[in-house]
Amino acid sequence: MDKATESRRLSDVVRKARIAAAEREDVVVEMRDADRARLELLADELEPVFKEVPAEDDQFDFFLSSGEQPRLWIDAIAHVQMGPDRRTYRFVRDTRYGRVVIAESADLMSVADSITHYVAERMVQRQRFLASDTVYSTGAPGSQADKSGGDQNETSPARQQGVNTISKTGALQALSWFALGLVVAALLIMAVFWEQLAPVLGAD
Incomplete structure (x- = not known):
C-alpha cells in the first residue's frame, strides 16, 4: 500500500x-x-x-x-x-x-x-x-437566411425587380380584360340594334 x-x-x-x-x-x-x-x-x-x-x-x-x-x-x-x-x-x-x-x-x-x-x-x-x-x-441549406440571402428586412435589387415585373404584368392583364370587355359590349350592341344599323352601314 x-x-x-x-x-x-x-x-x-x-x-x-x-x-x-x-x-x-x-x-x-x-x-x-x-x-x-x-x-x-x-x-x-x-x-x-x-x-x-x-x-x-x-x-x-x-x-x-x-x-x-x-x-x-x-x-x-x-x-x-x-x-x-x-x-x-x-x-x-x-x-x-x-x-x-x-x-x-x-x-x-x-x-x-x-x-x-x-x-x-x-x-x-x-x-x-x-x-x-x-x-x-x-445557415443550413434551405434555411430562411439562406433563401433570403441576408437580412430579411432588406429588399435585394433582384427581389425588387421581381416585384416591379409582377406589378407590370398585372396592369397589362387588367388593361387587356378591359379592352376585351369593350369589344364584347360593342358586338352586343351591334347585335341588338342590327336592323337599325344595317341601312346606315350599307349592309344587305
Missing part, C-alpha cells in the same frame, strides 16, 4: 471519527461539522468524476459551501445537503416550479451514482445545444 492510499484512507477515518463525535455530543456546531464531514466524503467520491469533465464545460461548480447548513454544489441550480436526521444525503435541484429532490439516501454510493448520471445528462444536453446552435449560426 502506497503512502497516497494510506493518507486518503486516514483522512476518511478522521472524518468518520468527527461524525461519530458529533453524534455523541448534541452540540449545534459539532453537528454542522458532522454535516460538512459527510459532504466531504461525498466530494472525495465524486472528485474523479469531475476531473473527467472537459475544461471548456464551465456549467459545473462543484464546491463545498460553509454556513449554517453546508452544501455541496454541483452546478448553479443543484446541490447536496444533509437531511434533518443528519445521515441522509439529499440531492436537490431548483426549478421554476420549486425545489425538486433528485435523490435522497443514506447510502453515499447511491447518491454519488445519481450525481454522476446528472452530470452526464447535463453534458449531453450542452453538446446537443452547441451542435444545434452551430447549425443555425452557419
Whole structure:
C-alpha cells in the first residue's frame, strides 16, 4: 500500500471519527461539522468524476459551501445537503416550479451514482445545444437566411425587380380584360340594334 492510499484512507477515518463525535455530543456546531464531514466524503467520491469533465464545460461548480447548513454544489441550480436526521444525503435541484429532490439516501454510493448520471445528462444536453446552435449560426441549406440571402428586412435589387415585373404584368392583364370587355359590349350592341344599323352601314 502506497503512502497516497494510506493518507486518503486516514483522512476518511478522521472524518468518520468527527461524525461519530458529533453524534455523541448534541452540540449545534459539532453537528454542522458532522454535516460538512459527510459532504466531504461525498466530494472525495465524486472528485474523479469531475476531473473527467472537459475544461471548456464551465456549467459545473462543484464546491463545498460553509454556513449554517453546508452544501455541496454541483452546478448553479443543484446541490447536496444533509437531511434533518443528519445521515441522509439529499440531492436537490431548483426549478421554476420549486425545489425538486433528485435523490435522497443514506447510502453515499447511491447518491454519488445519481450525481454522476446528472452530470452526464447535463453534458449531453450542452453538446446537443452547441451542435444545434452551430447549425443555425452557419445557415443550413434551405434555411430562411439562406433563401433570403441576408437580412430579411432588406429588399435585394433582384427581389425588387421581381416585384416591379409582377406589378407590370398585372396592369397589362387588367388593361387587356378591359379592352376585351369593350369589344364584347360593342358586338352586343351591334347585335341588338342590327336592323337599325344595317341601312346606315350599307349592309344587305
